[in-house]
Amino acid sequence: MRIRSHPDRPAPRRRRLIAVATAGALALGGGVIAVAPAQAADEPLEINLVTVNDFHGRIEAAAPVGGIAALAKAVDGIRSTNDRTVFAAAGDMIGASTFTSFIQQDLPTIDTLNDAGLEVSAAGNHEFDKGWLDLRDRVQDAADWEYIAANVFLKGTQETALSESWVKDFGDVSVGFIGAVTEELPSLVSPGGITELDVRPIVASVNGAADRLTDGNAANGEADVLVLLIHEGAANTSYAAVTDSSAFAQIVSGASPKINAIVSGHTHLAYNHEVPYAGDTGQRPVISSGQYGEKFSNMVIQVDPATKTVLSMDNTVYDMYVGTTPQYPVPADDPILAKVNVAKAEAAVQGGVELGKITADFNRAKLAAGTENRGGESTLGNFVADAQLWSARRTDPATQIAFMNPGGLRADMAFAPDGVLTYKEAADVQSFANTLVTLTLTGDQIRQALEQQWQPAGAQRPFLKLGISKGFEYAFDPAAAPGSRILRMTLDGVDIDPAASYRVVANSFLSTGGDNFGAIGQGTNKRDTGQVDLESMVAYMAEVKTATPDYAQRSIGATLPAPAGAQGYEVGSSFDIALSSLDFSTTEPRATTVDVTIGGKPAGTSAIDNTLPTAISDVNGKATVTVTVPEGITGTAKFGTPVQVPLTVTTPRGTSIEIPVTVFERADSSTLGIPSKFLAKRNSSVQFTTIVVAEKGTVVTGEVTISDGDEVIATATLTAKDRGIVKVKLPALDRGVHKLSVSYGGSDTVKPSESPTFPVLVW
Incomplete structure (x- = not known):
């Protein structure tokens, strides 16, 4: 058995001897993983690929998390029945770890994964949490496995920062692993920690690596079976999520047919799909084992040793716990468990x-x-x-x-x-x-x-x-x-x-x-x-x-309707405000009501709907408040002049946030219409005098409309020089009683008003 990595990286150190046995099957969890015994030269070669992803330093067991000792036991069980076994991962093995590992710089995780025999992993975004130099100089040095990433390059070069691939030989058949990390890496880690790196498109990068592993040039690390370890994943566990038009599905469909299987991660979901492709088997596994070592996958790969053709790839995902029952019990004297206990004891002292x-x-x-x-x-x-x-x-x-x-x-x-x-x-x-x-x-x-x-x-x-x-x-x-x-x-x-x-x-x-x-x-x-x-x-x-927690919201959502006029919201007008982000969402005391003031005067109140959202958003604590712009707001006494005042939203839990709104007030008006005749001969001329006066002598301008009952019979325009008085000659009136009135349409400074009705008898 030979292990080969990308030529510009050293082969990983190994600290374990892989136990070899000839048993044909091993009971694991709820089922049996069948593995082939030693095979004759003309029989298919069987390889077991054991994978995990998004482990995040979960070295301790706590259902459903199996813990590193139990995971190692499961992997060793497969190795014991087939020495053609690889233990691989799809990234995020460290970082965002539980306290036991975090407080010790993830060294307990690295050390116990070494003992478990992890051989190769895609780099995940969390491997870069402390920057590229930490991954390169500390993590990779401490880890016995190889981190690979075909789409991460030293800035401005064509040289990958990590090995793009890693190959393991099983006699005459070689399995090559190509790594990739999410293209979102620059937004998921501190950009300052990866200034020396370029993150490039996944599909082009991994396909290039696949070509190099199959180009007949031994210097490129030739491989017969290709597996993509990718720290990117499906948005949900459905088959559609790996075959639709989503970003991950496009990676799946765009990956070279030379790649026989895709082992993914990043989204912390467990799925096990087979997607049609143009490769050997016609169906390509696209899998993920969830998160935190709650599950692992075992892919049984059958290869024709003569033609190097992949005959089948059958993956199964196994649970570390069924309910609260561990599927891989660990004896008290297990050496990996002993290391976990030492790490826990040290963390307990510090924690x-x-x-x-x-x-x-x-x-x-x-x-x-x-x-x-x-x-x-x-x-x-x-x-x-x-x-x-x-x-x-x-x-x-x-x-x-x-x-x-x-x-x-x-x-x-x-x-x-x-x-x-x-x-x-x-x-x-x-x-x-x-x-x-x-x-x-x-x-x-x-x-x-x-x-x-x-x-x-x-x-x-x-x-x-x-x-x-x-x-x-x-x-x-x-x-x-x-x-x-x-x-x-x-x-x-x-x-x-x-x-x-x-x-x-x-x-x-x-x-x-x-x-x-x-x-x-x-x-x-x-x-x-x-x-x-x-x-x-x-x-x-x-x-x-x-x-002590601060229960006041420091931001609120508010959707106000556009003002009816260009000057803003008029004193006395009413409108609805849609408010949100008025309350917290867990054990905090509830804010049950919300009050709105405008210019310091009460304008409206409402109960708060504290129904929690079902989708990620900032809409918890919602209310629709009908407000009326109050009279007497300071600054609006000068009729028609807009002023900016605070619209203040408050709750009993201390929230008090102001939004500036523009309000204005118009002067009250009175309108009177006086006909020149109350008795008139048919076809005689009748003049109608319209008088409009406004509060505090405000200048009156605008349109007046004279009506006979419900019928408009004349209009006129008041200008500033008219001083609110305009005389209108009415059209000829038919015989009978005519109920004449005038309405003033208002202006930016004066409110509308209507006159009483005056009867005119035409004979």
Whole structure:
């Protein structure tokens, strides 16, 4: 058996001897994995490919997570019956790990995966969490397996940063693995950590690698069977998700027919599909084993050793637990389990340190299903932003605003059982060890950053709600067009000036444009504080001793109808406002009502609908409030002159956010119409004098309409020089009684009015 990697990378070190046995089958979980015994030369060669993905340092067992010791036991069981076995992965083996591994730089995960015999893995986005240099110089050196990625290049070159492929020989048959990482990598990790790299299109990159592995040039590491290990995946578990027009399905359909199987990850879903293709078997497996070592896959590959043709590829996904029953029990003296226990003991010492007290839960936002809603405002996101603002000011006192990305919050902070916040609990929240970076943004760049919460067109991620520090507030219109959603931003009650500069702090991930917040990445005068986010939380808790959640929303959604006239909303007029983001979504006390004032005067109130959203968004806490613009607003006494006043939205939980609206008031008017004759001979001339007077001597202009009953018989226009009086000669009136009246249509400064009816008898 020979192992070969891309020529520019050394072959991985091996620290395990693979046990070889001749048993024909091994009971695993709920079924039996059949593997071939030693075969005669003319029999098909059988290879077992065992795969996992998105392990994320879950070395401890806790149903449904099997733990590394049980996973190693399952893999060893397959190896023991077939020495032609490969253990491979589709990325994210480390990073976003649980505390036991995280607090020790993921070394317990790397060490135990080495012991489990992992041989090759695609690089996932989380392998780059601490930057390319950390992956290259620390992680890859500690790992006995080979990380591969055909679409990640050293910037400006044609040289891949990692090996593009890895090959394992089984006698006369070789299996080649090609790696790839999601093209979204630059938006998923701190861009500053991968400045030396270019992430290029997956399909072209892996197809090029497939061509090199099959071009007859031994220097390229020739292979007979090709497997794509790709850290990208389907949006759901359906067959359609790997065959439709989605980005991942296009990768599946675009992958060279030389590639016999696709092992995927990234979306944390378990699926097991066979998709038609033009390769040997006619059906290409497209699989994923879910997440966290809850499952693993075993692909049985049959190859004709003479023709090197792939005869079949049969994949099965196995559960590590069925309910609460482990399918691969680990004996107490298992050596890998012993390493896990040592790591747990060390983490317990470091994690048990008390940082301070909390008076209630600090939560991430939730959907109706109970899952995380990264689009919702959260007490936890705002609290972390508060802590980071305080911490940044220790080294950069001019810092004014903090932003926190929701994806950087990996757990809630629960009050139970005793209100004590430990190091481990804080570390579970912020597990990426990002440093805090201060930078300068213009007010308009802050607006752009808030707009980017909706994410650019084509992005795989939906709306992402930034946590913001206390004192910074904004209102947004979720129904507005992209680029115009932000209605108002204030800092300590003062409007953000688009042209002014503001000092902002964000973690190193956000500071370089992570999660597609490019406006933050454009900040100037960047200064790395050297403070790791978790360390800043430790220092903050040492300062405040006890932390209490802030139940006031720091942003709200508001959709207002357009004013009926060009001057704004008229005093006395009524309209509906659609409000959202009025409440939190978990254990926080509910905000049940919302009040609206205009110009400081009550304008409307409504109950709040606290039904949780079913899709990621910031619409929790909704209400439609019918408001009436009150009279007596300061500044509107000068009739017809528009004034800008605050429309203030408040809830009993402390939310109070102002949106500027323009209102105006018109003077009241009175209209009188007097005919020149009350008795008139048929065909005689009748003149109708119209008099319109307005409050406080306001100048009257506009149209007057004279009616005979319901029929309009004459109109006239009042100009300023008419001083509200106009005489109109009426058309000839037929014999009978005519009920004459006049209506004044109003103007920008004067309200409409109508006269009483005057009867005129024509004989």
